[in-house]
Amino acid sequence: MTLKLYCDRMSQPSRAILIFCKMNGIDFEEITINILKNEQHAPEYKAINPMSQVPTIVDGDFTLFESHAILIYLSCKYPGVASHWYPSDLVERAKVHSALDWHHANLRRGSVGVIVNNVLLPLNGLPFNAQAAEEAEKTLVKALTILETFWLKDGPFLTGRSQPSIADLNLVSEVMELQLLSEKEHDRLLSPFKKVLQWVEDTKSATAPYFEEIHGVLYKARDEFRALMAAKSGENDLK
Amino acid sequence: MALKVYADRMSQPSRAVLIFCKINGIDFEEIRVDILKNKQYSPEYKAINPMRRVPAIVDGRFKLFESHAILIYICCAFPGVASHWYPSDLFKRSKIHSVLDWHHSNLRRGTVGLVFNTILAPLNGFPSNPQAAKEGKKLLMRSLSKLEDFWLKDGRFLVGSSQPSIADISLVCEIMQLELLSEKDHDRILSPYKKVVQWIKDTKRATAPHFDEVHGILFKAQKRFRERMATESVKNEVKSKL
Numbered sequence: 001m002t003l004k005l006y007c008d009r010m011s012q013p014s015r016a017i018l019i020f021c022k023m024n025g026i027d028f029e030e031i032t033i034n035i036l037k038n039e040q041h042a043p044e045y046k047a048i049n050p051m052s053q054v055p056t057i058v059d060g061d062f063t064l065f066e067s068h069a070i071l072i073y074l075s076c077k078y079p080g081v082a083s084h085w086y087p088s089d090l091v092e093r094a095k096v097h098s099a100l101d102w103h104h105a106n107l108r109r110g111s112v113g114v115i116v117n118n119v120l121l122p123l124n125g126l127p128f129n130a131q132a133a134e135e136a137e138k139t140l141v142k143a144l145t146i147l148e149t150f151w152l153k154d155g156p157f158l159t160g161r162s163q164p165s166i167a168d169l170n171l172v173s174e175v176m177e178l179q180l181l182s183e184k185e186h187d188r189l190l191s192p193f194k195k196v197l198q199w200v201e202d203t204k205s206a207t208a209p210y211f212e213e214i215h216g217v218l219y220k221a222r223d224e225f226r227a228l229m230a231a232k233s234g235e236n237d238l239k
Numbered sequence: 240m241a242l243k244v245y246a247d248r249m250s251q252p253s254r255a256v257l258i259f260c261k262i263n264g265i266d267f268e269e270i271r272v273d274i275l276k277n278k279q280y281s282p283e284y285k286a287i288n289p290m291r292r293v294p295a296i297v298d299g300r301f302k303l304f305e306s307h308a309i310l311i312y313i314c315c316a317f318p319g320v321a322s323h324w325y326p327s328d329l330f331k332r333s334k335i336h337s338v339l340d341w342h343h344s345n346l347r348r349g350t351v352g353l354v355f356n357t358i359l360a361p362l363n364g365f366p367s368n369p370q371a372a373k374e375g376k377k378l379l380m381r382s383l384s385k386l387e388d389f390w391l392k393d394g395r396f397l398v399g400s401s402q403p404s405i406a407d408i409s410l411v412c413e414i415m416q417l418e419l420l421s422e423k424d425h426d427r428i429l430s431p432y433k434k435v436v437q438w439i440k441d442t443k444r445a446t447a448p449h450f451d452e453v454h455g456i457l458f459k460a461q462k463r464f465r466e467r468m469a470t471e472s473v474k475n476e477v478k479s480k481l
Contacts, residue, residue, distance in 0.1 A: 050385070050388075050389050051341070051385070062330055062333075064333050064334070064337060065337060066336065066337040066340035066341055067340075068336065068340050069333050069334075069336035069337040069340055070333075072333065072336055073329065073333040073336075076329055077329060090312065090315050090316055091301050094301075094303050094308050094309075094311065094312040095303070095308075097305065097307065097308035097311055097312075098303060098304060098305040098308040100308075101305035101306075101307050101308050101343070102290070102304075102305055104340070104343035104344055105343055105344070105347075105348070108344075109344075146289075146290070150289050150290075
């Protein structure tokens with residue numbers, strides 16, 4: 001029975017797993033759970049993942065959620081997976097775990113906060129919370145600084161590695177979500193971080209052509225959102 | 240060279256690492272980094288952990304931070320550790336990874352939000368955020384429900400295990416932080432969750448006597464905080480009557 005991957009290409013951790021599976025030639029069935037349409041709350045999906053989040057995998061009788069756990073499972077289960085994705089050396093592996101753990105309350109929290117406050121709330125006509133937006137940006141900028149000065153200080157990839165690991169896939173997918181911001185905001189936030197920008201390019205190259213293909217849905221959403229925000233801003237100018 | 244563990248027993252993940260090392264007879268040196276006195280910001284500690292958080296370990300030349308990564312490393316690097324702490328079976332191990340990951344944005348985030356903003360910040364002169372406290376409590380309650388209905392549905396310990404793993408130590412140490420609340424609030428929050436309450440007892444028992452010993456500082460702080468809160472409450476009552 002083929003591996004089933006329940007995911008949404010708008011979701012950062014979903015994209016990391018999709019890219020990983022395609023890079024490693026893992027045979028799987030992609031089942032889209034549309035989060036902008038709240039399909040993760042449907043009873044059928046809740047029966048698969050009671051946390052009502054994506055991604056989730058079902059491998060025969062075995063169900064698993066949380067993208068870091070899924071990436072580690074796939075790395076260990078499929079013998080064809082190259083060892084740089086999840087190193088067997090204990091020290092190297094521990095550093096990858098460390099970056100993945102750090103990610104939750106740092107890059108992810110900051111990035112999600114910035115997108116929710118600056119894109120999703122306004123697009124849904126909900127009131128802007130300046131304090132929440134400010135705190136989210138602070139968290140994001142701090143995380144980008146730590147990536148620039150610590151996680152990427154010794155190599156093109158995280159934790160000083162010369163080849164990407166599952167941590168690079170996951171964290172770069174997170175940074176890519178910032179594409180949903182206006183071009184001006186995206187550049188304002190990211191342009192000071194030269195190593196981070198290079199790392200994103202290096203990860204894209206290392207996972208070509210799948211990276212761009214899987215990010216297609218995000219780029220489309222980006223173009224739509226930017227057009228909508230521009231139209232709203234035009235309306236406000238007229239008023 | 241013995242393992243060095245940089246920790247503060249007021250920190251939930253620090254306690255998890257300390258209890259784990261003690262229960263497995265791992266030879267280590269505990270180096271206290273007092274977070275309420277901001278010792279994590281000293282240049283000496285920054286050289287150990289540039290994130291300026293606890294815990295961190297130094298094993299020879301290797302430095303590591305993030306408690307889950309540390310617990311996993313110790314399980315694998317020290318051969319005497321019993322396998323139930325971090326099973327080699329891929330399915331069981333993956334479930335442990337899953338709950339450890341879930342923890343960050345759920346139980347931990349909720350507990351920290353509530354305890355920091357209602358107790359630690361006001362009593363130590365840091366700015367507190369009542370909205371963050373409210374959101375923390377909401378997230379905490381949701382997380383406790385998920386523990387009760389999902390993570391503990393199939394066994395005495397997390398993810399259906401009959402023996403504790405590193406996930407049980409990590410998450411129970413987090414819940415113990417709620418001991419800093421008033422007795423009334425603590426009981427009101429936890430008492431509806433029978434399985435959670437039992438699981439805490441089972442984890443304590445499985446790691447005795449180290450669990451209580453490592454939590455000693457927390458209980459001392461609890462006593463101090465509760466006395467201060469009681470005094471403040473009497474003062475406020477007297478004021479309002481005057």
